Amino acid sequence: MGTRESWSSWKKVFDITGRKKPYLHLERASSEGICFCKCKRALVAVPDQLDCPWCGCGWLFMCVFCGKAFTYAKAVPVNTPLAEIVERDLVGRGWEKDRTMTREGVTYMKWMLEQVQEGVQYGFLDGLLVPMGLRNIKLDGRSAVHRIKILPHERELKTPGSLMKELSRVSYWTRREHKPK
Ligand SMILES: [Zn+2]
Ligand SMILES: [Zn+2]
Numbered sequence: 001m002g003t004r005e006s007w008s009s010w011k012k013v014f015d016i017t018g019r020k021k022p023y024l025h026l027e028r029a030s031s032e033g034i035c036f037c038k039c040k041r042a043l044v045a046v047p048d049q050l051d052c053p054w055c056g057c058g059w060l061f062m063c064v065f066c067g068k069a070f071t072y073a074k075a076v077p078v079n080t081p082l083a084e085i086v087e088r089d090l091v092g093r094g095w096e097k098d099r100t101m102t103r104e105g106v107t108y109m110k111w112m113l114e115q116v117q118e119g120v121q122y123g124f125l126d127g128l129l130v131p132m133g134l135r136n137i138k139l140d141g142r143s144a145v146h147r148i149k150i151l152p153h154e155r156e157l158k159t160p161g162s163l164m165k166e167l168s169r170v171s172y173w174t175r176r177e178h179k180p181k
Contacts, residue, residue: 005093019079022079023068024077025076025082029074034069035071039066047062047129049142055168057177120132125152125153132154134151135150136149166176
């Protein structure tokens with residue numbers, strides 16, 4: 001088990017006063033949908049998708065601070081360097097400090113955060129960031145190929161419970177699985 005830092009040690013992540021180069025990170029946008037994170041504010045952690053995307057690791061965000069899941073994220077400026085956030089996050093999860101792992105995490109997050117726009121809300125699906133409002137979605141994810149009309153995270157807002165019902169089904173994922181090469 002890792003030892004997570006207290007919320008107060010993270011608080012200044014959001015303080016951009018006097019900083020020349022804040023950059024956009026993803027923050028929990030609401031507590032709607034599935035939300036186990038109770039932090040005052042929450043940043044998105046490096047996705048940790050395993051071979052069981054249906055458990056939530058393939059379709060929920062994880063909070064850097066408490067390690068718990070949430071559904072919706074939006075862009076927010078932060079000042080703490082990404083590498084520091086990623087390293088503190090991984091150490092908090094119980095990993096040894098490891099340069100390679102930190103670098104891989106940073107690369108992934110950079111790629112993800114490059115796409116982020118202020119004012120847009122996102123859901124997470126199969127390793128990818130998906131803007132809410134998108135229709136007729138075609139995604140080539142880490143585990144599966146998704147051809148869906150609407151993001152299940154968006155449907156959840158009108159039909160609470162539908163997100164869990166749809167994406168926690170193993171068959172949702174196995175039916176769309178990448179063909180073995
Ligand atoms: Zn999983
Ligand atoms: Zn949290």
